[in-house]
Structures are given as structure tokens and as C-alpha cells.
Amino acid sequence: MSTWTRVLGIESSCDETAVAILACRGNEVRRVKDLVTSQVPIHQKYGGVVPEVAARSHVPETVSLLTQALGRRGLGSFDVIAVTQGPGLPIALRVGIEAARVLALLSGKPLIGVNHLEGHVASAWLDPANRRKFVFPLLALVVSGGHTELVIMKDFGDYRLIGETQDDAAGEAFDKTAKLMGLPYPGGPQIAKLALAGDPNAIPLPRPMLHDGTFNMSFSGLKTAVRLAWEAGQATGIKKEDVAASIQQAIVEVLVHKTIAAARHARVASVALVGGVSANTVLRETLGARLRDELPHVGYLPSDRKSITDNAAMIAAAGYWQYQNGTRHDWKKMEARPEWPLGVR
Numbered sequence: 001m002s003t004w005t006r007v008l009g010i011e012s013s014c015d016e017t018a019v020a021i022l023a024c025r026g027n028e029v030r031r032v033k034d035l036v037t038s039q040v041p042i043h044q045k046y047g048g049v050v051p052e053v054a055a056r057s058h059v060p061e062t063v064s065l066l067t068q069a070l071g072r073r074g075l076g077s078f079d080v081i082a083v084t085q086g087p088g089l090p091i092a093l094r095v096g097i098e099a100a101r102v103l104a105l106l107s108g109k110p111l112i113g114v115n116h117l118e119g120h121v122a123s124a125w126l127d128p129a130n131r132r133k134f135v136f137p138l139l140a141l142v143v144s145g146g147h148t149e150l151v152i153m154k155d156f157g158d159y160r161l162i163g164e165t166q167d168d169a170a171g172e173a174f175d176k177t178a179k180l181m182g183l184p185y186p187g188g189p190q191i192a193k194l195a196l197a198g199d200p201n202a203i204p205l206p207r208p209m210l211h212d213g214t215f216n217m218s219f220s221g222l223k224t225a226v227r228l229a230w231e232a233g234q235a236t237g238i239k240k241e242d243v244a245a246s247i248q249q250a251i252v253e254v255l256v257h258k259t260i261a262a263a264r265h266a267r268v269a270s271v272a273l274v275g276g277v278s279a280n281t282v283l284r285e286t287l288g289a290r291l292r293d294e295l296p297h298v299g300y301l302p303s304d305r306k307s308i309t310d311n312a313a314m315i316a317a318a319g320y321w322q323y324q325n326g327t328r329h330d331w332k333k334m335e336a337r338p339e340w341p342l343g344v345r
């Protein structure tokens with residue numbers, strides 16, 4: 001039996017600073033450390049993420065989380081270093097990367113630059129219940145604040161983009177429409193909470209590109225439609241719960257429709273739902289139910305509830321896949337890749 005590989009993961013691509021150590025052996029995973037500090041309270045003041053502010057707070061947080069994670073064993077507590085190299089905010093990414101480079105220099109251990117989106121895909125694999133069902137070809141719906149993509153995964157490390165948003169990401173659509181209604185950042189969880197008490201059919205909202213035959217999506221029209229309905233509704237006593245439920249319904253319907261169509265077209269064996277927006281219960285349940293009804297032979301792998309929003313366990317997990325595939329990066333040359341698409345080496 002092979003030995004355990006301990007992977008140190010570091011994440012700083014946006015507004016969460018995170019450090020984790022995973023012990024991996026084949027399909028077995030142990031979470032040795034899984035630390036995250038969120039800057040959400042800091043960015044709430046501005047109504048969104050301010051890159052310079054994010055980078056400045058990543059610096060002390062990265063040092064503090066690394067100190068906690070490495071503990072007394074220090075450089076002896078890991079075998080491999082995995083750091084988010086992109087996509088993300090350039091100056092935020094650089095904080096994690098510089099820390100990882102110094103650790104690689106001092107420890108002499110291999111360094112792997114991980115694609116943040118591959119990290120999100122790995123968050124489905126982190127759930128032990130999913131791991132047995134993680135079979136290829138797999139379709140991943142990656143839905144976060146910055147990305148909305150449908151990706152075919154043929155093997156670990158082998159990705160092909162088959163559909164994506166043409167404008168705003170689904171998370172961005174939640175965040176921007178929430179802002180219009182005066183709700184705090186990030187808007188997704190706020191909308192989801194209000195929607196529990198609302199009527200999803202109360203306000204007619206557009207579902208652009210629903211039947212265009214592609215696996216692409218568009219969410220920017222939602223902002224205008226919600227703004228018009230919200231402004232007109234002020235005089236008639238529109239309920240914010242109804243608006244929230246209608247927004248959620250419009251976004252979920254598009255995501256689920258496109259995912260089912262892509263799964264059918266690509267004849268996949270499993271479907272993963274990952275990224276910050278996969279925290280949305282209505283999305284998780286609707287996609288699960290539709291797959292059960294329409295493609296019952298296809299496995300459903302929603303992201304591990306413990307690793308949905310940005311974290312370092314998912315970065316360590318994707319780093320482990322890459323490590324197994326033989327990927328090694330030179331710490332002397334590693335730079336941030338702010339626009340790194342999934343599937344490009």
C-alpha cells in the first residue's frame with residue numbers, strides 16, 4: 001500500500017485567505033487542517049471586493065494561518081505545496097504565491113500551481129460520499145462569483161469547456177440584483193434566505209438563451225429586469241421576498257436546464273455542482289431531482305458542504321491530483337495567472 005501524501009494548500013485569489021493540509025492516499029482523504037478567514041465583513045462596507053484591500057489583509061492572514069497549520073512540525077508537516085495560481089485578483093493571488101515560493105525554497109518540497117476552478121471541481125471529490133461515484137466523463141457546473149462554466153472532465157487534469165456565461169457570472173447576478181434591493185454583500189445567501197418566504201412566480205423575469213441550442217448562458221439582462229420591477233413595485237408595495245424568490249428561480253432554471261442538456265449531449269457518467277453558488281439549496285435540490293428523473297444512470301456529485309465557498313482544502317485536493325499526474329512547477333519562476341482558463345496547461 002502506498003504511503004500518505006500530505007499536501008499543504010494555500011488560497012488567496014479573492015476575499016478568503018485559506019490554508020489547509022490534506023493527507024491523501026489514492027481515494028482516501030484526511031483533513032489534517034482546514035483553516036479559512038473571510039474578509040466579507042471588511043468588503044461589506046464597499047458593497048463588493050476591493051482588490052487592494054483584499055491583498056493587504058491576505059498578508060497577515062496568510063502568515064497567521066500558516067503558523068497555525070504548520071505548528072511545531074513546521075516544514076516537516078507537509079510533502080507537497082499547492083497554491084492557487086489563478087484565475088483571480090492579481091495582487092491577491094501574489095500573496096499566496098509568494099508565501100508558497102518561500103516555503104518551497106526553505107523546504108525543498110515540490111510546488112504545484114493550482115487552477116482555482118479545478119480546486120472548485122475537487123470540492124465535489126472531497127465529500128467521501130461522492131468519491132466512489134466520481135467517474136468519468138464527468139460534467140462540472142462551476143458556479144461562483146466570477147465564473148459560470150460547464151466543463152467536461154475526461155480524467156483528473158483533463159478539462160474541456162463546453163459552455164459558459166457570455167456576460168455576468170451566476171454569483172455576480174445574485175450579488176448585483178441583491179445590491180439593487182439594498183441587501184448587503186454577498187447577495188447570494190441573502191436572496192436565498194428571503195426567497196424561502198417568497199413566490200418564485202410573482203415577478204416575470206427573463207431566461208435569456210434558454211433554448212438557443214448551445215450550453216452558453218447570459219445573466220446580465222436580469223439586473224435591468226429586476227431594477228425595473230423593483231422601481232415600479234415601490235408604488236405598489238412589491239414584496240422583497242417575492243423579488244428574491246423570482247430572481248433565484250430565474251437563475252436556477254437556466255443553470256439546471258443547460259446542465260441537463262449538456263449532460264445528455266456529452267453522455268456523461270456523472271455531474272458535479274461546485275463553486276460558491278452551489279451553496280444554494282434550491283439549486284442543489286432542483287438539479288438533483290431533475291437528474292434523478294431524466295438521467296437516472298448519471299451520478300450526482302454536489303460540492304462538499306464543508307468546502308463550498310473559497311477554501312484551501314479544495315486547492316490541496318486538486319494539487320494532489322496534479323502531483324499524481326506528475327506536475328511540478330519551478331518556484332523560481334512561478335507567477336500569478338489572473339486569467340488562467342481551466343483546461344489550459
Ligand code: KG4
Binds near residue numbers: 189
Ligand atoms: O466560489 P466563491 O466563494 O468565490 C468565487 O470564486 O467567486 O463564490 C462566491 C459567490 C458569491 O457570488 C455569492 O453570492 C455566491 O457565491 N453564493 C450564493 C450562495 N452562497 C454563496 N449564491 C446563491 N445562493 C447561496 N446560498
Ligand code: ZN
Binds near residue numbers: 116144
Ligand atoms: Zn472560488
